[in-house]
Amino acid sequence: MSGTEVEDLLRTSAPQVLAALVRRYGHFDTAEDAVQEGLLAAATQWPVDGIPDNPRAWLITAASRRLTDLLRNEQARRRREDTVARWALPEDWLTPPADRDPTDSDDTLVLLFLCCHPSLSPASRVALTLRAVGGLTSAEIAHAFLVPEATMTKRIGRAKKTIKDSGIGFAPPAGADRDARAAAVLHVLYLIFTEGYASTSGPSLHRVELCAEAIRLTRLVHRLLPDDAEVTGLLALMLLTDARRPARTGPTGELVAMEDQDRALWNTVAITEGIALITDALPRGVPGPYQLQAAIAALHDEAPTYADTDWPQIVLLYERLLALVDNPIIALNHAVAVAMARGPDAGLKLVDDLAADGKLAGDHRLSAVRAHLLESMGDRTAAREAYLLAAQQTMSLPQQRYLHTRAVRLAPTSAGE
Incomplete structure (x- = not known):
């Protein structure tokens, strides 16, 4: 396995390993430090010793051992009985619960719910999601949002502290809270994609890495929640929108308006997938905002020319969307x-x-x-x-x-x- 393949495997495994540790032991910030050291050990050892039969189990074991060291060091430093009791690990810390094996379960969705907790600001939710679930470094996130690395590091640190101080448990929310938290997750992914597709500042129209990460994470949520029509709609919206990206800029990076774009440059594979997704989602019930936006994007992508776009149908879809969402940008697009x-x-x-x-x-x-x-x-x-x-x-x-x-x-x- 090449170095690139090892890197991809580690990146894919990281949020699952972090989720397993946080679910079992808590201590989000310390668990993340332990996972990073486990990943570093794997990046050093695997190219020499070979990939283990169960890479995720190897990483969980390595990170758990490091987490034990970190927590014990913290116990020694604090030297107070109540603190020791609060940080102490159970004696069977290496033994997973009988009804749940962290190496076989996928807790990434719960980790997303944790990162999108209502106690965090929208900016903190985005940053923490990209850090904990996306696996991006603080420097990469800072570069993507054009802020100093120190600023982003502090933002992520504050988000971790908020979660730690709140005593939030690592468990999926229930009932109405689950629906609200799922909506927050989708909104965070939408914000990440939007900033990547139409950067609010800086020298480039796009930040491709943000678009790619938003699509990757939304695919993950879609795999975990395949029957959620709004998740399907959001993935379709991202694919149908990102499909036009190759034609949105000219040779020197200049913006090209949609009416002037060479539609032969549009990504037909992404368009085909996006149309299939939204076609599958729409009949499931009353469509939500992401499904309606995806339906609008599909009409744009299916039109052979700008003039041939079914504008009356798009007007009707925007009117349905405005009945659900009071958003001035949607109202502007409707205009x-x-x-x-x-x-x-x-x-x-x-x-x-x-x-x-x-x-x-x-x-x-x-x-x-x-x-x-x-x-x-x-x-x-x-x-x-x-x-x-x-x-x-x-x-x-x-x-x-x-x-x-x-x-x-x-x-x-x-x-x-």
Whole structure:
């Protein structure tokens, strides 16, 4: 087995090993340190000694032994009886419960629930999920979100401390709490994907590693919850959206709008899988927000050209979506679909209503859509001003360049507009 294959195996096994230790012993932060040392030992020994017959069991045993050392050291340092009692491991710590073998069970979903606990902020949930379940280092996560490594390390550390101090047990939530926590997990994965697909700042339009990690983790949740239609819908949405990524940028990294994209560059394998997933999910009951968004993405991907897109159907889907979710960005996308189906005047009215509402104040997307609709209506001066305003409002360099280019095209000439 090559070094790359060993690395992939370790990355896949890491969240399962961490979940097994946290479920049995608690101490999330200490367990993670132990797992990291177990992974390091494996990365050193396996290329020489060979891959063990049961790699995950090997890692659990190695990490458990290291966890024992760490906890005993902590006991010695604190030297207080109550602390010793609280940290002490059971005598049969190497023996799994009779009804559950941590080497055979997959606790990754419970680990996801733990990382997405309501006591954590959304930013902390994202960071901890990528660290504990995704296996990314603090440096990798910091790089993906364009923040200093020290900042991300502190954020993850605070999240671990919050979990430790709260006394949260490693067990799946029950009843309504389970549904709420599952929704939080999907929202975190959606946020990771969205930031990867349309970076809010920085020199690149995409952060491919975040998209790939979001899709990988969503595939994992789909495997664990195959009958959950919203999980299926989210996976379909990611695949159908990410399929367009190869055509979203030009040779120098410039943004290419959907109407100008070469659809031959779209990933047909991902589109086929995404359409199959959403086709399977929709008949199961009343569709949720991710299923509706996936259905919209499927209509975009199935259209041979931008003009051939079934805009009236997309308008109807957005209206169903808005009945479920009060989200100004969804409302803005609805306005774009209305403009395509009924004319730019109808779309601009909805955009102006959103501007008056104030929820998207300062958001470049509102100004950019308004500029596009004004340009479609022939108001070049107002469109140019809106493009320039949008360029000022975004921190994404590709977006800025694209919006400035649109504005320059509308600049008055010496002979007049």
